[in-house]
Amino acid sequence: MKNILSLLFVLSVISVSAQITLTHNVGNIPIDTGMPNCEDEEHWARAFTLSDFGITTSEQFIIRSGQVAISNSYNGAIMAFDIFGIDSNFPNSTPNYIGGAVTYAPQIGNVPEIVPIEFLNPIVVPTDVEKILVVVTQSDDIYNPDYKEVLIAGTAQDNDVSWFSGCREYYTYTPTTELNNPVPNANFFINVTGETFSPSNYGSNTTLTHNVCDNVIRTSQHSCSFGEQSWARVFNLEDFGISDNEEFIINSGQIGVSSTRGGATVTFNIYEIDDNFPSSFSENSLIGSSQEVQIPYVDSYYNITRIFTIDFNFPIAVSASIKRILVVVNVGIVWGDGVMFIGGTEQDNDVSWYKGCSTANGGFLPSFVTTESIGYGDARFFINVTGNVNHITNNFEMNISNICSEFLKEFSVENKDNIASVIWDFGDSASGADNTSADLSPFHDFSSDGTYTVTATVTGNDSSVEVLTETINVKEPPNVYGINNIEACEDSPNSGFTSSFNTSTIQSQVLGSQTGRVVTYIDGSGNEYETLPNPFTNTIKDRETITVRVARSDELCCYSETSFDLIVNPLPDLTTIEDIQECDDDTDGFTTFNLTQIQSDLSGNNNLVNFYFEDGGQISNSQLNAVINKIENEETITVRVTNNVTHCYNETNFKLIVNPLPIANALDELIGCDDNNDGISEYFDTTNVENIVLGNQNGMVVTYYNSAGNPINLTNPFTNSTPNHETITVRVTNKQTNCYAETQLVLNTSTKPQINTPIDKYSCNEGNGVGSFNLGSLKNEIIGNQNNLNVYYFDVNGTDITNTITSNFKNTIAWNQTIFVKVENASSNLCMSETSFNLIVNELPEVNIESEYFLCNLEPSLEVAVGSGFNSYEWIFEDGTLISNNYNATLTYAGNYSLKISEIKNGITCENNYGFKLVRSVLPKIENVEFQELSDSNFIKINASGDGDFQYSIDGNIYQNSNTFNNVLGGIYTVYVRDRLGCGIDSKEITIIDYPKYFTPNNDGNNDFWHIRGVSNYPNAIVNIYDRYGKLLKQINSNSSGWDGTFSGKYMPNSDYWFTVFLNEEKSFTGHFALKR
Missing domain, CATH: 2.60.120 (Jelly Rolls)
Incomplete structure (x- = not known):
């Protein structure tokens, strides 16, 4: 069979x-x-x-x-x-x-x-x-x-x-x-x-699959939670070379999963079915099942599909009498919601079957239907099973291998140890003598695509003969013809990318005359194309490999591959070309330029270099060393560099720039001061040289050269090197263009003035360190009778004070001021001499003397003395009488006095005057004493007469400057007034009547008795004490210790009590107080 x-x-x-x-x-x-x-x-x-x-x-x-x-x-x-x-x-x-x-x-x-x-x-x-x-x-x-x-x-x-x-x-x-x-x-x-594992093998080991290749993808097939799903494929065993005298032992299966949320399981169930499936399907036709296997979590976010291989713990035997089977993958659940989505392939060669939960038909499909019938035509379930094929009567079996790479196939027979000989007939008559072979494991190269019947006549060691026959469909893998690498020039320099790859002939090159082929292109970034875009832009910089896969259109897994490179040729690098600048020596806007160095720099690496004027005219190579611009001042030159090997070219522009010369303005001659008549001066003032030579020009550099042409530094001041007369060249250079112009600077010397240094001047202090100075003859002191000289005076800040130097000059800096003198030659202010002198202000003599002296009328006189180190003294009373001409004097009469002292310092005499007064003090006398009593704010005020500085006291111990004493208690007081300088004292006794507002007769020694304070000075005073109802409780006199808070030997309660006081016939008063226990 x-x-x-x-x-x-x-x-x-x-x-x-x-x-x-x-x-x-x-x-x-x-x-x-x-x-x-x-x-x-x-x-x-x-x-x-x-x-x-x-x-x-x-x-x-x-x-x-x-x-x-x-x-x-x-x-x-x-x-x-x-x-x-x-x-x-x-x-x-x-x-x-x-x-x-x-x-x-x-x-x-x-x-x-x-x-x-x-x-x-x-x-x-x-x-x-x-x-x-x-x-x-x-x-x-x-x-x-x-x-x-x-x-x-x-x-x-x-x-x-x-x-x-x-x-x-x-x-x-x-x-x-x-x-x-x-x-x-x-x-x-x-x-x-x-x-x-080969998903497409056959012989003793065979895989049943309807998927074309195993590139598993996500499909639109729905899923649901809690299981209740069955995915299935139908396989006719004869389609896979399994005859009705061979059994098929299934030992593994594969399923593609696009995502699952976890907790889902799968079980492979194998059923026998007939041609009336699905109507004839019965669960009783179950041949066998795999173990239940949990599928791990597959995240749908990354759009990743996986193939899971299930190795059956117990292989399932499909007997030789079975011609058609149904492979069902049942989805179960062990935890979670069991949601799982099956994956598929882009192509397959049969339908997919489904039953279980549904989005239609009431939510459940109890019988198998095609996925296409429920709207999932792209499901193409990835389900396969693999097992061994065993012949139930033959002692030997034929095995054939094919790797879809050529017509050459390998054949073998199992159980070789029991084989005496094998005669092979490959059914390929077109192959001539190669159609037969006696090798145990021969190779045969079939002559063309087609169906061939291969026969192996096997003679066993026991002389038995078995004829094994297999009919095979030979398909040669596609030819893939080589493609030359494609080159193109990059779009922009140093980018490594171009959009100009011409791919128009690639498909015809790779296929030749083949038909029935599917071509897939894979670029260097992994992107796939059915047709390469033309023109094509590379995705990998500089060089990119394109893989070309040619597959049979009837079997996409049978393919051949080749590759070619897209090569990006770099453009010549012109980034280093700079504008060329020359100076306009004849100031007409035209000059000569040398382009040979640019040509040399760009000619390397097989480059051809061409130059063009702005009007498009080409510059010949013979002109390159002396190119004159055609456009005044500035012209744009185009340079094209072409690579002679790749023919890639690049263009850029640069400019021929004719730069104008700067201006060197004319300079006046400079005169320098010769201080020793040697013709050399260190005082040439070059301050304004650069400003004058430049004028209003900016961005220029000024340099200087001596008569020998050597560069020099023009310092300020400058010293000439050639006596009496020297010429210096001044060059003005534009630092942007290096163009320059020149002019001359002439240096001549002149004689330096001879001057005297004035002596320091002195004056007496007229206040705040300022004095008067006679400077009327100062100029003559400095220059004598010299002529043609200018004399200037300056303060320490450099301020010109020449016009203020007079016979009555007052210094502007206290005590000591330096005056700076500059004497200039009238023909050159740089030819000058300088000196200075000081204006010094002597301090006036000072002594310590009081502005006022006091003498008690009890004393006859007062002696006053000052410092003894001065040159003269004059003590004079207000009537003009000279009291003393020594450092001390005796003062007798009250009145105004003056003291004049003098001191000779730095050759001048300075005087100082002091005025003071002698006051004779009158003895203090208390005229009257004011006071307040029987109130909450008792006070005493002592009024005294006299011309002294007084102090006051109400106890004779503590004195104060104020004559008022506040918040005094009742009682007898002796008040005092005294002169602060000890010139007399006076006193007087007064009585302040007052009483306590409460008392506490608790026998604790504090406030146990109540009495009128100050009453002791009134011997006839009578004090009557009443309760609140007017009952007389106690009568006390001025000598009594007071009321103890009892009546008839009994303690009186806490309460307010009233009293009347009769001091004398003229004075009485009433009040009330509180008793507290």
């Missing part, structure tokens, strides 16, 4: 290959390689090119385990493994997430150990992925701060780069050799292990 096979599969002899470990480490002994840790999340990574490990782009790589070596781990440290797809632009491109899982490390000390991980859900690296990135993340653990101490380990030797990101410092993956603190031998110990 014939089995019709579609040869789109890989290495049919093994569908699950031997284990492959991806590693860059040499050896398995981890060591500390010096990689530090930090207090934030860290990502350690290794990149693997799958082809380096024998994994082709037509194979899936199913990762089942991994390893990482660490140290300083606490028990339960979280290690996350994540797998990403990367391209050749990594790390400058974004990795695509494929899958991952976590493991928990044990406690590890300072010696590194290997931590393994087993992926409960194997990670499927799809076909067409060339490189992957394996990332191990030391995640934050808020429950254990020791996570910060975990260190990644490595091996002593290694063969690739270790990558790092994290620590809030490196936000993209960076080689450890390029860290701020490089770790050149980090050699991260990270590896993963798995096996390859």
